[in-house]
Amino acid sequence: MSSVKIDTCPVCGNNKTSVAFSCTDYYATNETFDVEKCTACGFLFTQNFPAEDSIDHYYDTKEYISHSDTKKGIVNKLYHIARNKMMKKKAAIIEKHTYTSSRWLLDIGCGTGYFLAHMSKKGWSVKGIEKNKEAREFAHKNFAVFSHSPKKLSDFEESSFGIVTLWHSLEHIENLNETLKTIRKLLVENGTVFIAVPNSASADADYYKQYWAAYDVPRHLWHFEPNTLKMIANNNGFGIEKMYPMPYDAFYISILSEKYKKTKFALLKGLLVGLKCYIKSINNKELSSSIVYVLRKKEIVNFSM
Ligand SMILES: [Zn+2]
DSSP: OOEEOOOSOTTTOOOOEEEEEEEEOTTTTOOEEEEEEETTTOOEEETTEEOGGGOGGGSOHHHHHHHHHOOOSHHHHHHHHHHHHHHHHHHHHHHHTOOSSOOEEEEETOTTSHHHHHHHHTTOEEEEEOSOHHHHHHHHHHHOOOEEOGGGGGGSOTTOEEEEEEESOGGGOSOHHHHHHHHHHHEEEEEEEEEEEEOTTSHHHHHHGGGOGGGOTTTOOEEOOHHHHHHHHHHTTEEEEEEEEETTHHHHHHHHHHHHTTOTTHHHHHHHHHHHHHHHHHHOGGGSSEEEEEEEETTTSOOOO
C-alpha cells in the first residue's frame, strides 16, 4: 500500500509535528493511524494516509450507494428525513449569501447527486465533482446530473461559477491548498464558497477523544477547527464571512462514537451525550459538532480575521 507522509503543515508551512493520538478505522478495516498535530498552529491531520491509488479499499461503495437510495427500515427513513431537511437549509443559506447574477453552481464531492438535483429544481445550473465512479453514474442515471472525476476540476474555465459548495468533502481532499486555489479561479469575482467540515474543537470531539467518529481515519485526512480553517482560507485568498453551526450532527456522531466504544445501550448513551454537547454548543457555535463556513474572495469584503 502506498501512503502519503505529511512533512509540512498545509496550514502554516511549519515542518515540526508531534503525534497527538492514534485512531482506529472502525468503519472499514480496523487499521490504526496516527493523528498528528502541527507544533506551530495546532492543525490536526492523519499521518501516512493511503495514497489515491489505494484509498478505494477504505470506502464501502455498496453501502454508500444503497444507503442513499433505499427507504426501507427506520434508520434509512430517518436518514432521508434528515437529508431533506438539510438540503432545504443548505439551499436557504446559499440564497442568503448569493451576491452575483451567475446561477452556476459547482458541488465538489457531490456523491449521488441529491443536493444538485434539489438545486437544479430551484433554477440553478449545476455541475458536480465526485471521485466515486458508481456515484457519478447514479447521479447521471437518476437525476440527469453531470458530475466529473476530480481530475477535471482544473479543466473548467475561469470564473465559471457563482457558487462552489463542499459539503463534508474538503477533509477528504489530498491537495488542500491547490484545490482551494483552483476554486478561487473558478469563482466569479463576487462568488461565494460554502465549506462544511467536522469541528475537531467541538464539545463532542472533546468528550470522545480518539473515539470521536468524525475523525473517520483514514478517509478524513484533515481535522479542521475554526482557527485552522480560517488560516488556510486566508492563505488562499479567502475570508470567512459567516459561520453556521450544524449542532444536530452531535447526535449522530455521538451515537456512532458510542458504537465504536462498544458501549452497552450505545443508542441511548449516544443520544444523551449528543444532547449534552448540543446544549453546550447553543451559546458557543465554535463548539458545534460540524460547521458551515461561508467564504468570499478577500478583496471583495474587508474581513477581520
Ligand atoms: Zn501548522
